[in-house]
Amino acid sequence: MTALREAVSRLRRELAVYPSEFPERAIAEDELAALQVMANSGTPELRRLRRSLLLIAGSAGSVSALSGGLAQVRRAVELFGQLPVD
Template sequence: MLRSLGQRPVTGSDEDPRVAELRTAVSRLRRGLAAYPAEFPDRGIAEDELAALAAMTVDGVPETPRLRRSLLLIAGAIGSVSALSRGLSDVRNAVDLFGEQPRGRG
């Protein structure tokens, strides 16, 4: 694609699109959780793991096992809160972009 004189490439254009997708999904779920008015027992766990996921998107491509562990903790913490199910699904889909879950040996 040709650029006009003086135009710069979009910032972050060399970023892994999976990381960008994960960052966006995590941000949306964090905002949804912050806006959710009711308290529930594992809210702190969900907030901590979402913060961890957000931090993982800063330094390049995160480790898939760590992403999956955080996803499981978040799902366990907010899985029954139907108002957050769309955001949780978006995070799960973003984590899935990093590859399939390893299969057992055999």
């Protein structure tokens, strides 16, 4: 859980100081806030974690200045394992 909290916090800080606007910035900010709540709750839902990660990657993934923070969030989400096959 610590890795997720740290990764989300880092990416939120990087996004906050990123000087340029981009069309889906609000989506990234909203999903990072949702990840922060899940990380702080102590019981994140894997499907929701992965959904948030996909939305963040889709909205901010093209911003090279955020790539390190985004990769850290991805690694933290992957620590929770794989979704079961239905």
